[in-house]
Amino acid sequence: MKPNYHYKNVAETYLFSNIAKKVAAYTAANPDKKVLRLGIGDVTLPLAPAVIAAMHEAVDEMGKAESFKGYGPEQGYGFLRESIQSYYARRGVTLAADEIFVSDGAKSDCGNILDIFDKDNAVLVPDPVYPVYVDTNVMAGRNIAYMQATAENGFLPMPDETVKADIIYLCSPNNPTGAAYTKAQLKAWVDFAIANNAVILYDAAYEAFVADGAARSIFEVEGARKCAIELCSFSKTAGFTGTRCGYTVVPCELEFDGMNLRKMWLRRQTTKFNGVSYVVQKGAAAVFSEEGEKQIAQNLAYYRKNAEKIAACMDECGIAYTGGKNSPYIWLQCPCGMTSWEFFDYLLENAQVVGTPGSGFGKNGEGYFRLTAFGSHETTDEACNRIKNLLKK
């Protein structure tokens, strides 16, 4: 048997294990110092009461013969797909329920969607980037080109007519930079994709954080139905990182070489997937209930407040950054020309604050650093105070 040799080319990622090692070593040497973590991308607030109630109810249903649920539709129950459909409709985006595919999370879909594409496609990803876009394509043996996301373009690269691209990854609001495209900017990408017969994989996992009129869905843009697939998630919107639910939108119009991508994805999912747990789907649908939306809005406001605190701290310190406004991430330029890891060490040793070195996300991340708004108010306040004491000029 021949194994998939492309796996040899997947880079080992030591980013988070290196962080953990450094923090462990510091803590061992300084047991009296309290380390504050603003590095992780995981949420901390519990699930909303409406979600909890819906999940309890669903668990009860599973315990009684008359309401027990066996195999459900692979693409998700109608009740959840219709909730998602309404969620889009309230933002002016019209989708058919059968264009929405419920899954166990955007990370799964992000990997699995590549199934419906030929190996021989040119892939274009931004640098810095969520490493999953790169690794999943390397595993399939595809060639990857990078578009440069830098301070010069506000970390929002625009189309380059000289670059060949069949599959284009856009993530907005962006992980790790927090930058968010406007509709006008996305329109340029949609036009480029259509002109080049390319497909856009649009990662909207952080759309719920959009506050200032940036785009929340690529389907707000005319023409996107002819070239784009959108991946989204309940993880950051509703704290589902450990509950696992996401969805992918594949418009009916998407056709390449006479093959319809929605039908291909349906075939992929019905063949290699058996749907999301009924209990989880009931919880996810509750996110979009009137009560659920109010509770979720409070949680998002809580994290946004943290983002504002960190952004204000950066302003006070005179440190340049993106994000913090439409995003739970603050992407800052390391002061005094430090490299990402130098600043990591500096911040850990002098303020006992842990963040994520930007160089872990690609070469353009060197000299940058990511802080996240997913902690508690108390941790965020204390971390900001320590950073100000250390860095305020």
Added chain:
Amino acid sequence: MKPNYHYKNVAETYLFSNIAKKVAAYTAANPDKKVLRLGIGDVTLPLAPAVIAAMHEAVDEMGKAESFKGYGPEQGYGFLRESIQSYYARRGVTLAADEIFVSDGAKSDCGNILDIFDKDNAVLVPDPVYPVYVDTNVMAGRNIAYMQATAENGFLPMPDETVKADIIYLCSPNNPTGAAYTKAQLKAWVDFAIANNAVILYDAAYEAFVADGAARSIFEVEGARKCAIELCSFSKTAGFTGTRCGYTVVPCELEFDGMNLRKMWLRRQTTKFNGVSYVVQKGAAAVFSEEGEKQIAQNLAYYRKNAEKIAACMDECGIAYTGGKNSPYIWLQCPCGMTSWEFFDYLLENAQVVGTPGSGFGKNGEGYFRLTAFGSHETTDEACNRIKNLLKK
């Protein structure tokens, strides 16, 4: 963008939609007749009380900040992997916890595991067969050879030295035939795989139904750690078809061309998967608690009783069959030389009993028919009476 052209070669399956159409037409024409369904492979008993209690507890944990769970390990929580490890240990099979990968179900793993194999491998599947084995490989462009499962070999094909095979699918107890390999038979497969540098994908989804000393895990067989991956599920064992949890065992020893399959699968899962819902994992772990095991044993006994009833009915009618003993499936030879669909129509029209035509599972299924033990005692009794009235000589 070039789509995956191999999708054009995936056969459309009309099996279950044709069944649904025929039943709907019959019901419309005969509204007074009560149709009994013994066709589906889905369970009907609710989740066990121990599972329900564990899930409620986990939902409560998710609702409180101090016990909330965010991202968990992609390969499953230690508590669940250790439960599965003990479940195997009680049957005399020693596994390391990090050889066990928890997933959202065996169907997902069955599709996703192909990721770690090169496209250029010869695939060997039995006929008749669970269609997912075939379709997932066609999607990847692999060549498939079939081994013949017939009445002559008791629907348990054995190795053929003249057939080239790199990836070998074995499903035991088998879907759809209900036949189960003995350890001695599996030893022949393990020896063949090792001699031919092949990997065995062993689908053990129905292992909990084994009663007569047939093998429950391929790892009961010496040498299997050098050539086999085992896929298993809570679906049929504990009624998790709508709750979604399964697991795959990849032994440390599995190496091909210097590449370690366990490490590759770990890399695949950490890159393209984000773990199973915490609530579901807590429910799954409760299956293996002392209380849970007792309750699950009762459910399995309930289904086994149905299988015995159907088997006894076949005996009384003088119809040849396999399964019913180590399996929830009864695979019977259609009487009077009828084709699978002729018998389907005959049974529907004359006894109002619905089963699954064997021809839907491959060419060797022609002339055969599958009945399942997942109904209620009442439905099963009534269906058996009707079949006896119709077919008893």
